[in-house]
Amino acid sequence: MKTLSESRCYGGMQGVYSHASTATGGEMTFGLFLPAEAEEGPVPVLWYLSGLTCTHENAMVKAGAQRWAAEAGIALVFPDTSPRGEGVANDPAFDLGQGAGFYVNATQKPWAPHFRMWDYVTDELPRLLFNTFPLAEEAQSITGHSMGGHGALTVAMSFPGRFASVSAFAPICQPMASDWGRKQFRAYLGPDEQLWAAHDSTALMRRLGFDGPLLIDQGTADQFIDLLRPEALAGAMTERRQGGTFRMQKGYDHSYFFVSSFIEDHVSFHAAALMG
Amino acid sequence: MKTLSESRCYGGMQGVYSHASTATGGEMTFGLFLPAEAEEGPVPVLWYLSGLTCTHENAMVKAGAQRWAAEAGIALVFPDTSPRGEGVANDPAFDLGQGAGFYVNATQKPWAPHFRMWDYVTDELPRLLFNTFPLAEEAQSITGHSMGGHGALTVAMSFPGRFASVSAFAPICQPMASDWGRKQFRAYLGPDEQLWAAHDSTALMRRLGFDGPLLIDQGTADQFIDLLRPEALAGAMTERRQGGTFRMQKGYDHSYFFVSSFIEDHVSFHAAALMG
Numbered sequence: 001m002k003t004l005s006e007s008r009c010y011g012g013m014q015g016v017y018s019h020a021s022t023a024t025g026g027e028m029t030f031g032l033f034l035p036a037e038a039e040e041g042p043v044p045v046l047w048y049l050s051g052l053t054c055t056h057e058n059a060m061v062k063a064g065a066q067r068w069a070a071e072a073g074i075a076l077v078f079p080d081t082s083p084r085g086e087g088v089a090n091d092p093a094f095d096l097g098q099g100a101g102f103y104v105n106a107t108q109k110p111w112a113p114h115f116r117m118w119d120y121v122t123d124e125l126p127r128l129l130f131n132t133f134p135l136a137e138e139a140q141s142i143t144g145h146s147m148g149g150h151g152a153l154t155v156a157m158s159f160p161g162r163f164a165s166v167s168a169f170a171p172i173c174q175p176m177a178s179d180w181g182r183k184q185f186r187a188y189l190g191p192d193e194q195l196w197a198a199h200d201s202t203a204l205m206r207r208l209g210f211d212g213p214l215l216i217d218q219g220t221a222d223q224f225i226d227l228l229r230p231e232a233l234a235g236a237m238t239e240r241r242q243g244g245t246f247r248m249q250k251g252y253d254h255s256y257f258f259v260s261s262f263i264e265d266h267v268s269f270h271a272a273a274l275m276g
Numbered sequence: 277m278k279t280l281s282e283s284r285c286y287g288g289m290q291g292v293y294s295h296a297s298t299a300t301g302g303e304m305t306f307g308l309f310l311p312a313e314a315e316e317g318p319v320p321v322l323w324y325l326s327g328l329t330c331t332h333e334n335a336m337v338k339a340g341a342q343r344w345a346a347e348a349g350i351a352l353v354f355p356d357t358s359p360r361g362e363g364v365a366n367d368p369a370f371d372l373g374q375g376a377g378f379y380v381n382a383t384q385k386p387w388a389p390h391f392r393m394w395d396y397v398t399d400e401l402p403r404l405l406f407n408t409f410p411l412a413e414e415a416q417s418i419t420g421h422s423m424g425g426h427g428a429l430t431v432a433m434s435f436p437g438r439f440a441s442v443s444a445f446a447p448i449c450q451p452m453a454s455d456w457g458r459k460q461f462r463a464y465l466g467p468d469e470q471l472w473a474a475h476d477s478t479a480l481m482r483r484l485g486f487d488g489p490l491l492i493d494q495g496t497a498d499q500f501i502d503l504l505r506p507e508a509l510a511g512a513m514t515e516r517r518q519g520g521t522f523r524m525q526k527g528y529d530h531s532y533f534f535v536s537s538f539i540e541d542h543v544s545f546h547a548a549a550l551m552g
Contacts, residue, residue, distance in 0.1 A: 008497065008525075009533035061532060064340040067540070221284065249284075256337060257285035264343070 001132065004029065010070035011036040014060065019128060023119040024083035030125065031060040031078035032133065035070045044074040044139035044274040045129070046267065049081075049121065049155075051146030052180075053099045056080045059145065062256040065263045072271035075135055079121050081147065083114040096184055102175070103151035104199050106188035115188060118199075122155055141270040145169040145259050146228070147180070149216075153201040153233075157208045165273035167215040167266045169259045170222055173233035174202040180227040202229070205236035214244030215269050217262050219252030277408065280305065286346035287312040290336065295404060299395040300359035306401065307336040307354035308409065311346045320350040320415035320550040321405070322543065325357075325397065325431075327422030328456075329375045332356045335421065338532040341539045348547035351411055355397050357423065359390040372460055378451070379427035380475050382464035391464060394475075398431055417546040421445040421535050422504070423456070425492075429477040429509075433484045441549035443491035443542045445535045446498055449509035450478040456503040478505070481512035489549050490520030493538045495528030 004016040012035040021028040037043050046069065050059050059065070060078045069076050082088075082101035089110040091097035101117035130137045141164050144152035149171025156166035175181020176196050185196040197203040214237075218230045234246050252258040280292040288311040297304040313319050322345065326335050335341070336354045345352050358377035365386040367373035377393035406413045418439050420428035425447025432442035451457020452472050461472040473479040490513075494506045510522050528534040 007529050007531045007533040008495070008527040008537070010537045014533050061338050064343065064536070066533075067340065067343075067536070219284070251284040253283050255283045257283040257290050257342075260340070260343070261284070261286045 001128070009033065010066050012038065012066070012070050014066060016056065021083075021120060021124060023116045023124040024114050026083050026085050026088060026114060028083070028120065028125075029056050029080055031056045032129070033060075033066050033069055033076040034133065035073045035075065037073040038075060038134045042134045042136040044141070045077060045135045046074055046270050047077050047079075047121070047140065047142040047152070049079065049103065049142070049144030049148030049151035051081070051144070051148045053094050054081050054148070055099070058256070059259070062260065063263050064260040065267055068264050068267035072267060072275070074267070074271055074274060075133070077125075077129065079125055082117060088114045095180065096187055100147065100184065102147060102184045102188060102199070103154065104185070104188050108188060108190050111188050121151065122159065139164065139274045141165045141274055143167040143169070143266055143270065144171065146224075146254065147172055150175060150201060154199050154204055157201070157204040157210050158198070160208070160211060163212065164276075165213040165215075165270050166210055167269060168217075169262065169266070170218050170224070170228055170254055171201065171216065171233070172228055174200060174229040176200045176203065177232065178227050178229055180224070202232040202236045205233060205240060205242060209240050209242045213269065213273050214242065215266060216244070216246045217249055217266070218247070219249050219254065219258045221251050222254045222258075224254050277404070285309065286342050288314065288342070288346050290342060292332065297359075297396060297400060299392045299400040300390050302359050302361050302364060302390060304359070304396065304401075305332050305356055307332045308405070309336075309342050309345055309352040310409065311349045311351065313349040314351060314410045318410045318412040320417070321353060321411045322350055322546050323353050323355075323397070323416065323418040323428070325355065325379065325418070325420030325424030325427035327357070327420070327424045329370050330357050330424070331375070334532070335535070338536065339539050340536040341543055344540050344543035348543060348551070350543070350547055350550060351409070353401070353405060355401055358393060364390045371456065372463055376423065376460065378423060378460045378464060378475070379430065380461070380464050384464060384466050387464050397427065398435065415440065415550045417441045417550055419443040419445070419542055419546065420447065422500075422530065423448055426451060426477060430475050430480055433477070433480040433486050434474070436484070436487060439488065440552070441489040441491075441546050442486055443545055444493075445538065445542070446494050446500070446504055446530055447477065447492065447509070448504055450476060450505040452476045452479065453508065454503050454505055456500070478508040478512045481509060481516060481518060485516050485518045489545065490518065491542060491545050492520070492522045493525055493542070494523070495525050495530065495534045497527050498530045498534075500530050
């Protein structure tokens with residue numbers, strides 16, 4: 001593992017690291033914020049999965065989460081959104097290929113060799129983090145924005161018991177029924193839609209749900225709201241009698257100004273679940 | 277004036293606007309955060325001047341000031357750091373030309389026609405803002421980072437009575453004695469060092485001082501600390517018996533992680549002076 005930078009931040013440390021990844025077959029970069037409490041021993045962890053076009057950096061510098069994580073004494077992990085670099089397939093569209101991994105393991109050409117972000121964020125990166133840093137594996141929560149909200153919800157529901165709480169900002173709620181999903185699932189997973197359902201929050205909500213606190217924020221002025229389909233997930237929550245808070249935030253769009261406006265609430269929400 | 281974007285943010289609005297500038301002879305872009313209170317009437321204004329390589333955008337998306345400005349009910353202005361675009365002179369170095377206006381009016385070729393950032397931030401942009409938005413001209417404060425800290429301090433001292441308070445993050449304190457200053461002042465203002473003193477915070481502190489609250493934060497692990505020369509300004513404050521708070525923040529570097537870690541303090545500091 002290489003240390004790319006470490007900056008003192010709110011009394012803790014914001015680091016950026018890279019490592020050779022087996023899952024994606026290349027070098028991967030991630031951000032990790034450790035609060036001051038990590039100098040004394042393992043601290044709880046909040047995962048933040050990012051959206052289309054983002055790297056490990058966007059949320060780390062724009063979301064403003066460190067202020068509240070420092071106050072709560074919890075760490076923040078910012079993974080990248082896809083494999084990158086020479087020899088990694090790409091597409092001219094912003095919503096396919098590099099920067100658009102969709103948190104799945106691709107099985108189709110040309111994506112299969114590297115686009116294994118599901119294994120990366122659910123297995124390889126956690127093992128690296130818990131072996132390397134003072135992080136409490138038994139105290140994890142997860143959040144994300146847009147494609148990363150899709151990632152957070154699908155990962156949280158797929159690993160019952162791993163996460164104390166889950167939240168999302170403007171998540172892609174039903175990729176199987178959206179142009180933000182069908183195109184990518186077809187490209188990465190192939191034409192069999194049965195295989196897509198494992199990565200669709202609405203389908204997972206109907207089948208599995210989430211046993212813990214759940215919080216979703218969605219801006220009413222989000223320019224992508226018809227692609228995000230919040231009503232599909234809300235409908236599945238209703239059918240399942242899933243507890244949770246689904247907030248429609250009046251006048252907010254899809255930008256980081258929306259995320260940063262409510263990140264305090266989300267970090268506090270997760271801190272309450274993690275600190276129990 | 278053109279509206280480039282407006283995003284709901286902490287209950288207020290983060291806008292980005294551009295306009296034809298007489299001072300710089302081209303189109304200029306700025307960010308403006310208005311708190312919810314601006315819907316009711318004019319609100320106080322905190323100017324944020326940015327550092328080398330920055331545009332209007334960096335602090336607007338990275339510094340995290342809006343959270344605290346919203347709480348205090350004050351507006352934030354994020355000007356660009358130089359003229360830009362076709363026909364505007366530039367230099368391959370990151371610290372001269374576009375992105376490096378140093379808040380002076382250039383008199384030398386090739387810079388003189390456009391690089392008039394002093395007039396832009398002290399005259400033209402204020403007039404535009406106070407004519408266009410619900411901002412209280414009698415309630416202004418100013419801050420900035422690095423080159424923008426230099427700008428904030430020199431502007432505040434040069435217009436006695438205009439600003440209720442001044443603060444800076446890791447400002448360039450004595451450009452006349454630093455490679456971050458001598459090179460640029462020679463290029464923009466010519467070889468006569470007498471003319472440089474009007475843009476040197478240490479010289480201005482000796483001559484004018486600031487009649488109001490003053491706050492400076494400087495990281496002890498700042499990679500540029502020898503170029504910033506905080507000891508020169510602190511010495512001038514001592515000589516003058518200038519009141520103020522000069523904080524050396526242990527372990528912090530020059531990045532926005534440093535700025536964001538202390539922006540809450542700075543906004544609160546200015547809010548107290550503005551609301552006082």
